[in-house]
Amino acid sequence: RSRGDAGAVVDADKRKRRNNRRLSKRMERLENEVHQAMAVMDAETGKLLNYKQLMRDPKYRKKWSISSANEFGRLANGVGGRIKNPTNTIKFIRRKDIPKDRKKDVTYGSFVCSVRPEKKEKNRTRFTVGGNRINYPGEVATP
Secondary structure: OOOHHHHHHHHHHHHHHHHHHHHHHHHHHHHHHHHHHOOEEOOOOOOEEOHHHHHHOOOOHHHHHHHHHHHHHHHOOOOOOOOOOOOOOOOOOOHHHOOHHHHHHOOOEEEEEEEOOOOOOOEEEEEEEOHHHOOOOOOOOOO
16 A cells, blocks of 8 residues: 555654654653762762752761852852852842742742862852743843
């Protein structure tokens, strides 16, 4: 049975979509593995630690406090002269100062901590914002 050229095009499109889904799933798994590989692991317990756990543990608190302060310094306007080129991409305001028409645009942020031995600053903290909820008229990409 011959379906003609139209049937072949439909089959090719289905294969492309299926392949794209498979590739997306593989990429997501790979990204998760990379994130876990660079995550902070407690040498004694072997457990992966997130920002909140690092800040609660006296063994890690000081160095990860400095790391997170450096991240805020990069995003804001520096911190104690340690950050040479702050980006001024974040500004802190009080809740009462949020314009009424923008209250629904308030999103969440979370810290992601990793150990990067190849970097000058080995303990890396990054502040990520809820990208699925960003509604901002300006540029939202990283500098």
